[in-house]
Amino acid sequence: AQSVSQHNHHVILSEAASLELGCNYSYGGTVNLFWYVQYPGQHLQLLLKYFSGDPLVKGIKGFEAEFIKSKFSFNLRKPSVQWSDTAEYFCAVNADTDKLIFGTGTRLQVFP
């Protein structure tokens, strides 16, 4: 069965710090990969996605993620975080099924 692991449960950063959130999945075949963001009190919104092609994917608000097939990873990065990036971040995987499986989420707090 597919599974998604997000090892960072809670990350606290100061503004301008760099961010990297880990995401690993378990499936050996073709995958679609997603990062969603949930701002406080809101629903989930798509941050970026990978279907095929360039493994370095650019998303909204300066976020990017790199698909490394050999490591089964899709880590999210941002060079310089802002207070407004405070949110919960979810990695998700779809692999040859009709279902999207989510990780447990990483709560990011950014302090001014």
Added chain:
Amino acid sequence: NAGVTQTPKFRVLKTGQSMTLLCAQDMNHEYMYWYRQDPGMGLRLIHYSVGEGTTAKGEVPDGYNVSRLKKQNFLLGLESAAPSQTSVYFCASSLRTSGSPSTGELFFGEGSRLTVL
């Protein structure tokens, strides 16, 4: 442009009561999903549907039933609510993408907060 709409937004139930959550989407999406979100557990798939008249079980289907009588609506029912079903419920929809894998981007509703006493 409403997207995905969930009703009700909030509900408090007593143990044993029944209720139905309604999800409606106006994007003509084939796929619809019900997730529950609990602290520290992320989003877990309850049931989903790949088209009108079809439903399938997700990761945590017990205690829930669903129906998709119309393409734009996906109902989630609790026949006998339990405190363990206290959660925030999210509906989502997506287009079917060609080829494989089959699921594209999910569009989420605002969520429905359910408390079972």
